[in-house]
Amino acid sequence: MNSFLTAFFSGTAQGAIYALVSLGLVLVWRGAGVVNFAQMGQAMFTTYIASQMIQHNNSYWSAFVVALICGALLGALVDLAIMRPLTSRKNSQLLNSQSMRTTIPVIASLGILGVLKALAGILWAGEERGFPSPVAPNAIKIGSTNLAITGFDLFVIGVVFAALVLTTIFFTKTGMGLAMRASALNPEVTRLSGIRVGSVRTLGWAISGTASSLAGLLVTPRTNLSPNTLDLLLIVGFTAAVVGGLSSLAGSVLGGFILGYVISFVNVYSAPENVFIAILVFLLLALFLRPQGILGSKEVRRV
Amino acid sequence: MLAIKNLTTEFASVKALNGISFQAKPGLITTVIGANGAGKSTLLRTISGLEKATSGSIKWFDEELTQMSVESIVRSGIAQVPEGHAVISQLSVAENIELGGLFRKRIARGDLAIATKEVYELFPILYERRNEQAGSLSGGERQMLAISRALVSRPKLLLLDEPSLGLAPLISAQIISIVNGLCRETGLTVLLVEQNANTALAVADHGILLALGEVAADMPASEMAADSALRAAYLGY
Structure with missing residues (x-):
């Protein structure tokens, strides 16, 4: 029983982080039609910024907030400085075909990832360093019995839950949230409603940057920080996004949690070296049974 | 007043609109009719900024629309x-x-x-x-x-692209009559693109007939409705 609870709680905490990564990917995919491979590179970079601040005797929380803000700015910068100029040159011969228009931004995101990794290596050296957490990673005790959940798990779950509630309120209750959903669904009708779709898209990149930056802050106390640490997180997050349905925000979050459980249960009941096989099998199974994703919708074409 | 002058819109060197000029007076319904492929939708999409004009000008009172973005055009009171x-x-x-x-x-x-x-x-x-x-x-x-x-x-100017397309005659008549009422009561200017010439000319004040991207006729709607030779030549009935 105790090992079940341990797997469950640690799966929830890990799943919460995957949910953030997956949410970030889906936000950009829906808004801009780009799979952003640089996403966790951006998160790695902002986590380094937080780490530097903490080393220079700033408090954890001020570093936390600065990292999130940098995440938003970096996300917006990627769109404004690279993606927008790349996709808006209508006259370029390269961009005449649809396949090139969709491929070029993805290749560019790989380029950005490379640049960010190199830059982090130059600025902060390549070796691993630890990253602190504001709560102790010990199991919570009631009296003398150890509960199956650690304080750190609880912290991660709490922060992600708050972030998801805020995101939900933003998308369902605010005008800007409506504008973002509308421009992802039908950019032409949205433009004809007087909404600046380009700016809305940049905001999507910024929110995605914030979400992944948060994921970076929450995962590194366990994994340590190096320019390559977060690569794995991108793979799992991407799998979660595909499992949930690339077009659905709720699906991406759900996919994240499901993957968290898959990984955590395999870890506890099988062996850690089987985790990647399990992810692959799970992905294939999900694609086979529900290729559009758990909450994704099939593309309907009117004739 | 919407004033269109020598407007040309090209797609890969095919001229969908070939130097057309006409005006739509404020507070009235101007209808643009014509066969499939005459350039009617391209005209509306060029006015609202979804297509870029190759040359010529579109003026809504003092504002030149051809260089404006879709969003700014909507914000200046033109809704499509x-x-x-x-x-x-x-x-x-x-x-x-x-x-x-x-x-x-x-x-x-x-x-x-x-x-x-x-x-x-x-x-x-x-x-x-x-x-x-x-x-x-x-x-x-x-x-x-x-x-x-x-x-x-x-909006001050409403651009309607084939509102009756695919609708039952009764429903489309109802929608057209509501638009007509809006125009008469609020002074809304309407540019109505229609394939169904009879319905459109019945409510419109002015008619523009487009054929292969050019203006083939520009006259009061009642005259256009009565001109059976014109209809036979361009619309085929």
């Missing part, structure tokens, strides 16, 4: 209802309407509420179904919703 009952089917009816007025939220919140109430009064069925997904509406209701989305932006 695109072809095919363009609503966002995954959003609710109320959200589609809200979307149309979103850019005015900060500048005219009070008036936005009034405008929303007005479109619900105009189309009570939309009020009844306001919480349903727009995709569940019938074709006629979707067209009403597309028009409502345009109206909450309080």
Whole structure:
């Protein structure tokens, strides 16, 4: 029983982080039609910024907030400085075909990832360093019995839950949230409603940057920080996004949690070296049974 | 007044519009009719900025529209209802309407509420179904919703692209008559593109006949409706 609870709680905490990564990917995919491979590179970079601040005797929380803000700015910068100029040159011969228009931004995101990794290596050296957490990673005790959940798990779950509630309120209750959903669904009708779709898209990149930056802050106390640490997180997050349905925000979050459980249960009941096989099998199974994703919708074409 | 001068729009060197000129007077309905491929939709899409004009000018009073972005054109009071009952089917009816007025939220919140109430009064069925997904509406209701989305932006000029396309005659007559009423009561200027010449000419003040991207006739709607030789030559009936 105790090992079940341990797997469950640690799966929830890990799943919460995957949910953030997956949410970030889906936000950009829906808004801009780009799979952003640089996403966790951006998160790695902002986590380094937080780490530097903490080393220079700033408090954890001020570093936390600065990292999130940098995440938003970096996300917006990627769109404004690279993606927008790349996709808006209508006259370029390269961009005449649809396949090139969709491929070029993805290749560019790989380029950005490379640049960010190199830059982090130059600025902060390549070796691993630890990253602190504001709560102790010990199991919570009631009296003398150890509960199956650690304080750190609880912290991660709490922060992600708050972030998801805020995101939900933003998308369902605010005008800007409506504008973002509308421009992802039908950019032409949205433009004809007087909404600046380009700016809305940049905001999507910024929110995605914030979400992944948060994921970076929450995962590194366990994994340590190096320019390559977060690569794995991108793979799992991407799998979660595909499992949930690339077009659905709720699906991406759900996919994240499901993957968290898959990984955590395999870890506890099988062996850690089987985790990647399990992810692959799970992905294939999900694609086979529900290729559009758990909450994704099939593309309907009117004739 | 909408004044179009020598307007040419090319797609990969095919001229969809070939140097057309005409004017649409404020507060009146001007209809643009013509066969399939005459350039009617291209004309509306060029006015609203969705297509870039190759040359020529489009003036709405003193504003030159050809260099403006779609969003700025909408914000200056020109709303387009695109072809095919363009609503966002995954959003609710109320959200589609809200979307149309979103850019005015900060500048005219009070008036936005009034405008929303007005479109619900105009189309009570939309009020009844306001919480349903727009995709569940019938074709006629979707067209009403597309028009409502345009109206909450309080346009001065309404561009309607084939509102009767695919609708039962009774429904399309109802929609056209509501547009006609709006124009007469509020002084809205309407540019109505239609393939169904009879319906359009019956309510319009002025008619423009497009043929292969050029203006073939420009005359009062009543005269155009009566000119059977013109109709036989260009519309085939």
